[in-house]
Amino acid sequence: MKALITGADGFIGQVLLKxxxxxxxxxxxxxxxLKKKKIDNCxxxxxxxxxxxxxxxxxxxxxxxxxxxxxxxxxxxxxxDLHVIGTERLIKGVLESYRIDKKQxxxxxxxxxxxxxxxxxxxxxVTINENFKIKPVGEYxxxxxxxxxxxxxxxxxxxxxxxILRPSTVVxxxxxxxxxxxxxxxxxxxxxxxxxxKNSISTYIHVDDVVDALLVIxxxxxxxxxxxxxxxxxxxxxxxxxxxxxxxxxGNFLCFSEKIVRVIxxxxxxxxxxxxxxxxxDSLTSEVKYSSxxxxxxxxxxxxxxxxxxxxxYIRRSDV
Numbered sequence: 001m002k003a004l005i006t007g008a009d010g011f012i013g014q015v016l017l018k019x020x021x022x023x024x025x026x027x028x029x030x031x032x033x034l035k036k037k038k039i040d041n042c043x044x045x046x047x048x049x050x051x052x053x054x055x056x057x058x059x060x061x062x063x064x065x066x067x068x069x070x071x072x073x074x075x076x077x078x079x080x081d082l083h084v085i086g087t088e089r090l091i092k093g094v095l096e097s098y099r100i101d102k103k104q105x106x107x108x109x110x111x112x113x114x115x116x117x118x119x120x121x122x123x124x125x126v127t128i129n130e131n132f133k134i135k136p137v138g139e140y141x142x143x144x145x146x147x148x149x150x151x152x153x154x155x156x157x158x159x160x161x162x163x164i165l166r167p168s169t170v171v172x173x174x175x176x177x178x179x180x181x182x183x184x185x186x187x188x189x190x191x192x193x194x195x196x197x198k199n200s201i202s203t204y205i206h207v208d209d210v211v212d213a214l215l216v217i218x219x220x221x222x223x224x225x226x227x228x229x230x231x232x233x234x235x236x237x238x239x240x241x242x243x244x245x246x247x248x249x250x251g252n253f254l255c256f257s258e259k260i261v262r263v264i265x266x267x268x269x270x271x272x273x274x275x276x277x278x279x280x281x282d283s284l285t286s287e288v289k290y291s292s293x294x295x296x297x298x299x300x301x302x303x304x305x306x307x308x309x310x311x312x313x314y315i316r317r318s319d320v
Contacts, residue, residue: 001024001025001064001065001218002018002025002026002027002062002063002064002065003025003026003027003028003063003064003065003066003067003218004027004028004029004030004031004059004060004063004065004066004067004068004094005017005020005027005028005029005066005067005069006049006066006067006068006069006090007031007068007069007070007071007110008027008030008031008069008072009031009269010069011069011170011172011174011175011207012069012110012170012210012211013069013070014174015172015207015208015211016067016069016174016211017029017042017215019211019212019215020067020215021039021040021041021042023276024105025040025041025213026041026042026043026044027039027043027280028042028043028044028045028059028060028063029042029043029044029045030045030047030048030049030059030070030090031044031045031046031047032047033046034046039042040200044098044276045059047059049070049082049085049086049087049089050069050081050082050085051087052077052089054089056090056092056093056094056096057093057096057097057100058093058096058097058232059090059093059094059097059098059149060093060094060097060098060105061097061100061101061198062101062103062278062297062318063097063105064103064105064106065105065106065107065108065181066090066094066105066106066107066108067108067110067214068081068087068090068106068107068109069110070083070086070142070270071083071110071144072140074142076139076140078153079139079140079143080139080143080295082143083140083143083146083147084147084150087147087150087151087199088150088228091107091150091151091154091160092265094107094160095154095158095159095160098158098159098160100311103191104159104160104161105159105160105161106160106161106162106163106218107151107155107160107161107162107163107165108162108163108214108217108218109147109148109151109162110165110167110210110214111144111145111147111148111164111165111166112140112141112144112166112167113128113166113167113168113169113203113229113230113231113290114136114137114138114140114141114144114233115134115135115136115141115144115145115148115166116128116132116133116134116135116290117134117135117136117137117141118135118137118282119203119282119283119286119288120282120285120286120320121135121137122288124287124288124290125287125288125289126288127288127289127290127291128192128229128288128291129229129290129291129294129307130166130227130228130229130289130290130294134262136252143214148164148227148299151164151292152164155225155227161224161225162224162225163217163223163225163226163227163228164226164227164228164264165210165213165214165215165227165228165230165268166227166229166230167205167218167229167230167231168203168204168205168229168230168231168232168233168290169203169204169205170204170205170206170207170210171204171205171207171292171307171310172206172207172208173314173317175207179280179283181318182275183239184239184243184314184315185315185318186275187239187240187243187244187249187253188243188247188315189229190249190253192240192253192255193254193255194236194237194253194254194255194284195256195258195281195284195285196255196256196257196258196285197254197255197285198235198236198237199235200235200236200284200285200286200287201233201234201235201286201287201288201289202233202234202235202236202238202307203231203233203235203289203290204231204232204234204307205230205231205232205303205307206232206303206305206307206310208305208307208319209230209232209303209304210230210307212260212304213228213230213295213299213301216225216295216299216301217299220234220316222262222298222299222300223299226298227288228292228294228295228298228299229291229292229294229295230292231291231292231303232303232305232306232307233289233290234306234308235309236284238307238308239307239308239311240253241308242309242311242312243285243310243311243312243315245312246312246315246316258281258285261276261281262278262281264276265277265278265280265281266278271316
């Protein structure tokens with residue numbers, strides 16, 4: 001099997017690349033910067049998906065799968081060009097490749113659970129599944145939703161199948177997620193407090209589970225033309241207890257009124273170092289869950305990496 005991968009330098013893409021090679025795939029990597037070192041069973045194509053001068057007709061020739069893991073997380077000005085324009089250009093290149101090699105391609109899209117919108121806009125305690133209407137709010141979420149729609153649209157009239165995987169916030173040893181690191185450090189240093197209640201839900205998924213899901217998708221015919229959510233939800237208090245047990249903390253963290261905390265966050269919003277933003281409070285008070293039942297029932301896959309267990313291991317590792 002041969003796979004084309006975008007975003008191979010990213011947090012998830014790096015893990016996926018290693019797993020594809022270990023599973024016997026030949027891999028073609030699209031990158032803006034050619035690597036000097038060689039990787040067995042890999043070839044590199046220098047491509048900028050945001051450039052309208054690039055010829056992408058050859059990029060997927062001979063490939064069975066396209067793993068689209070490219071994503072811009074920080075620069076809002078680049079998100080539309082990469083997620084929307086870049087996706088459409090790459091799809092057109094993949095379709096041109098099919099006309100050359102007559103080999104059907106399966107597009108596996110790494111999307112985001114955020115396309116369903118801000119958790120505060122959903123009924124408290126609701127469990128969101130793939131049938132929920134998408135309501136993206138931020139630039140990242142909106143452009144990811146547009147990218148998903150482009151893939152589905154092209155698959156209806158062309159020889160292209162797809163699977164969309166929508167993970168929740170992805171964590172792992174090399175994660176770029178500073179907010180998760182800050183949360184764990186706050187608990188460890190006894191600077192944490194609950195907001196509103198102790199019933200909030202933490203919606204995280206370990207990077208290994210995301211990559212495992214992507215590989216499982218590539219092996220199942222039933223995954224074609226489907227969308228799957230993926231999250232390993234737990235109670236925030238379980239993460240707090242896990243770290244408390246690791247460091248021998250008493251665990252009796254205070255709980256403050258959500259209204260008061262939001263007012264304080266608003267007052268200090270102009271101070272760049274103030275740790276609590278309104279979006280962060282949204283996350284710490286959410287009681288919305290994300291269901292992974294569909295991927296379990298159709299592909300017999302479920303997450304195996306406990307988030308509370310990972311949290312304690314990660315924070316211990318950061319002590320070294």
